[in-house]
Amino acid sequence: xxxxxxxxxxxxxxxxxxxxxxxxxxxxxxxxxxxxxxxxxxxxxxxxxxxxxxxxxxxxxxxxxxxxxxxxxxxxxxxxxxxxxxxxxxxxxxxxxxxxxxxxxxxxxxxxxxxxxxxxxxxxxxxxxxxxxxxxxxxxxxxxxxxxxxxxxxxxxxxxxxxxxxxxxxxxxxxxxxxxxxxxxxxxxxxxxxxxxxxxxxxxxxxxxxxxxxxxxxxxxxxxxxxxxxxxxxxxxxxxxxxxxxxxxxxxxxxxxxxxxxxxxxxxxxxxxxxxxxxxxxxxxxxxxxxxxxxxxxxxxxxxxxxxxxxxxxxxxxxxxxxxxxxxxxxxxxxxxxxxxxxxxxxxxxxxxxxxxxxxxxxxxxxxxxxxxxxxxxxxxxxxxxxxxxxxxx
Numbered sequence: 543x544x545x546x547x548x549x550x551x552x553x554x555x556x557x558x559x560x561x562x563x564x565x566x567x568x569x570x571x572x573x574x575x576x577x578x579x580x581x582x583x584x585x586x587x588x589x590x591x592x593x594x595x596x597x598x599x600x601x602x603x604x605x606x607x608x609x610x611x612x613x614x615x616x617x618x619x620x621x622x623x624x625x626x627x628x629x630x631x632x633x634x635x636x637x638x639x640x641x642x643x644x645x646x647x648x649x650x651x652x653x654x655x656x657x658x659x660x661x662x663x664x665x666x667x668x669x670x671x672x673x674x675x676x677x678x679x680x681x682x683x684x685x686x687x688x689x690x691x692x693x694x695x696x697x698x699x700x701x702x703x704x705x706x707x708x709x710x711x712x713x714x715x716x717x718x719x720x721x722x723x724x725x726x727x728x729x730x731x732x733x734x735x736x737x738x739x740x741x742x743x744x745x746x747x748x749x750x751x752x753x754x755x756x757x758x759x760x761x762x763x764x765x766x767x768x769x770x771x772x773x774x775x776x777x778x779x780x781x782x783x784x785x786x787x788x789x790x791x792x793x794x795x796x797x798x799x800x801x802x803x804x805x806x807x808x809x810x811x812x813x814x815x816x817x818x819x820x821x822x823x824x825x826x827x828x829x830x831x832x833x834x835x836x837x838x839x840x841x842x843x844x845x846x847x848x849x850x851x852x853x854x855x856x857x858x859x860x861x862x863x864x865x866x867x868x869x870x871x872x873x874x875x876x877x878x879x880x881x882x883x884x885x886x887x888x889x890x891x892x893x894x895x896x897x898x899x900x901x902x903x904x905x906x907x908x909x910x911x912x913x914x915x916x917x918x919x920x921x922x923x924x925x926x927x928x929x930x931x932x933x934x935x936x
Contacts, residue, residue: 548697549662549665549695549698549720551666551669551670552670553668555576556655559574559653559654559714560649560650560653560655560663561575562653563649563652563653565649566645566772567646567648567649568615568649569615569616569619569626569648570584570627570642570645570646570660571649571650571663572612572615572855573587573612573626573627573647574614574660574663574664574667575648575663575666575667576608576609576611576667577599577604577606577607577609577612577667577668578606578664578668578671578683578684579599579601579664580641580660580661580664580786581642581660581661581679582639583601583602583640584626584627584642584722585625585627585637585638585639585642586636586637587601587625587626587636587639588624588625588626588903589621589625589626592616592626594613597613598758598786601685602685604682604683604685604818605682605683605820606683606684607750623635623674625640642660642889643659644673646659646663647659647660649775650663650758652852653863665694665885666699668684668691668694669681669694669695669699670684670700671684672691672695672703672704673704677692677703678817680768681817682818682820685782685799686812687814688817692759695839697817716776718819718821719821719824719829722815722819723735723736726785726815728782728793728817729815730796730803730813731799731808731812731842732812732815733783733794734748734794734808734812735795735812735826735829736779736813737776737793737794737832738826738827738830740773740775740776741772741773741776741827742773743765743830744826744830744856745805745809745826746766746807747765748765748793748804749792749805749808750766750792750802751763751785751792751793751794752791752793753784753789753790753793754790754793756780756784756793758899760776760777760780760781761777794808802805805918811824812826813825824880829862832928855931860930863910864910864913864914867910868914869910869913872933880907880911880915881908881915883905884901884905884907884919887901887904887905887925888919888924888925888935890904891935892935892936893936894935894936895928895932895933895934895935896933897931897932897933898912898916898931899931901933916933918931919933922936
């Protein structure tokens with residue numbers, strides 16, 4: 543049996559009927575049905591939260607875009623107190639939530655929609671946004687978690703959620719990340735981001751970390767059984783966190799339970815933090831990669847550096863790992879093992895032909911690193927391409 547839609551979409555004509563309702567309820571209808579505010583948010587909205595130039599509302603640490611129609615409506619209203627929707631008897635206080643819900647329901651009745659109320663009107667707007675915008679943007683604007691938005695869609699619409707390409711953010715400005723962390727304060731998500739960004743720790747490495755693993759001087763820590771130096775930028779933070787925690791227990795802990803959270807829970811909290819701050823394309827792996835890259839460039843390991851080892855150690859993408867290998871090779875900073883190994887394999891096939899598959903098997907190189915050395919050998923004349931995937935060793 544086909545799934546029945548709980549809330550059918552409104553047609554443009556039906557939406558126009560709703561918003562053309564005259565009287566004092568037109569603004570509440572706009573705030574709920576156009577901006578997707580809850581009754582509580584609409585009631586508590588202050589004029590200081592309204593930015594008509596930027597066409598945004600500031601609510602609970604998030605920015606809510608408003609349409610041109612709603613912006614015009616807000617401009618036409620004369621201020622009668624600090625609240626956008628003041629109480630009738632006292633403009634210094636907000637409208638009562640129950641009274642606001644009643645007003646909206648009565649207005650919807652008059653417009654010919656007796657089956658709708660403030661909550662369902664907001665839900666319809668959120669579903670409409672999901673049809674036209676990436677789910678991450680809708681999450682950031684409405685305060686819904688991404689998984690809750692998926693549930694909302696499945697309950698009210700047939701078929702899968704429309705796939706909208708996420709708007710790719712520009713390369714992360716570390717100043718933006720720092721500002722976002724300072725705004726966040728001392729939270730579970732903020733600690734995880736700091737440990738990943740400045741400490742280069744993975745989720746697996748940071749979750750078991752306790753205050754016993756950090757020296758009293760904050761210069762050394764033991765992560766997954768390995769002792770290493772604590773980055774200087776983390777030392778002041780660790781001192782502050784230790785004072786807050788009393789110097790005992792895990793560094794990452796739930797606010798209520800005071801126990802180590804599950805990895806999935808931690809990742810979800812961090813993802814929600816990035817979404818709230820408009821850093822859609824940022825992940826723990828990407829900020830950790832930056833810290834790891836800095837350490838790698840300062841102190842290259844003695845073990846062979848390959849694309850796969852960089853992906854494993856830094857958590858960066860294959861493309862970024864290949865770029866790093868190429869840069870380090872061009873700078874002559876890759877340990878000689880890789881180049882010597884490749885040249886030895888070519889020497890074994892001198893005068894004959896060899897395939898890309900054979901080179902990969904005999905060198906153990908990842909595709910990106912192998913491609914770089916093949917390109918280098920072609921340029922130097924030690925290899926000649928016979929056909930696709932087949933080379934002659936000269």
